[in-house]
Amino acid sequence: MGKGKLSLWQEIDRVLISREEIAARLEDLAGAIASELAGGELLVIGVLKGAVIFLADLVRKLPFPVEIDFLAVSSYGKSSVSSGVVRITKDLDYDITGKRILLVEDIVDTGLTLNYLLGHLKSRQPQLLKVCVLLDKPERRKVPVQVDYVGFTIPDEFVVGYGLDYAGRYRNLPDICVLKREVYQAPRA
Numbered sequence: 595m596g597k598g599k600l601s602l603w604q605e606i607d608r609v610l611i612s613r614e615e616i617a618a619r620l621e622d623l624a625g626a627i628a629s630e631l632a633g634g635e636l637l638v639i640g641v642l643k644g645a646v647i648f649l650a651d652l653v654r655k656l657p658f659p660v661e662i663d664f665l666a667v668s669s670y671g672k673s674s675v676s677s678g679v680v681r682i683t684k685d686l687d688y689d690i691t692g693k694r695i696l697l698v699e700d701i702v703d704t705g706l707t708l709n710y711l712l713g714h715l716k717s718r719q720p721q722l723l724k725v726c727v728l729l730d731k732p733e734r735r736k737v738p739v740q741v742d743y744v745g746f747t748i749p750d751e752f753v754v755g756y757g758l759d760y761a762g763r764y765r766n767l768p769d770i771c772v773l774k775r776e777v778y779q780a781p782r783a
């Protein structure tokens with residue numbers, strides 16, 4: 595890290611959602627998903643990279659077999675603000691036409707990413723398409739989006755950990771933490 599920048603863990607303000615709270619909520623989410631989606635094949639699609647840790651924990655709590663695939667998109671890059679341009683950097687391996695799909699995301703913020711992805715997936719005509727997000731930040735929404743299962747609704751703060759990054763960092767934090775505003779907001783001139 596460059597001179598003058600805060601060193602790694604000093605960029606974190608506080609824990610917003612602890613690993614214990616995440617684990618408890620995942621039990622509820624898995625229960626709701628199981629009661630609605632058991633009894634047929636299910637393909638769980640994770641959105642790289644942020645959803646990896648959430649998906650890995652969630653699927654292990656589902657009491658029936660699922661298949662897994664991944665899509666990669668990028669809109670935030672090294673910033674805390676969405677570029678507004680969503681780009682698919684890795685498409686699915688599976689053909690999803692006629693399949694039952696659960697799309698898993700770490701966070702819905704402006705909604706631009708999810709809105710784009712839902713359009714992309716629906717154009718391939720799956721039989722069923724449900725959406726599960728760990729975090730919902732409704733104050734920042736720019737486009738309305740379909741979300742069927744939500745882990746936590748959070749305030750308008752930039753969060754990292756449990757898969758979520760800031761400029762590629764902090765995905766491996768076990769708790770969901772708030773990043774200090776001074777880290778991502780330029781000081782006023």
Ligand SMILES: O=P(O)(O)OC[C@H]1O[C@H](OP(=O)(O)OP(=O)(O)O)[C@H](O)[C@@H]1O
Nearest residue numbers: 642643644668669670703704705706707
């Ligand atoms: O609702 P939005 O404002 O579109 O923001 C949500 C999206 O932004 C993040 O992805 P990012 O582009 O940072 O890629 P990453 O998952 O690799 O971190 C996050 O993982 C969501 O996919």
Ligand code: HPA
Nearest residue numbers: 703751752753754758759
């Ligand atoms: O708060 C956030 N943290 C990390 N990535 C994000 N992408 C959208 N919002 C966020």
Ligand SMILES: [Mg+2]
Nearest residue numbers: 644670671759
């Ligand atoms: Mg990111």
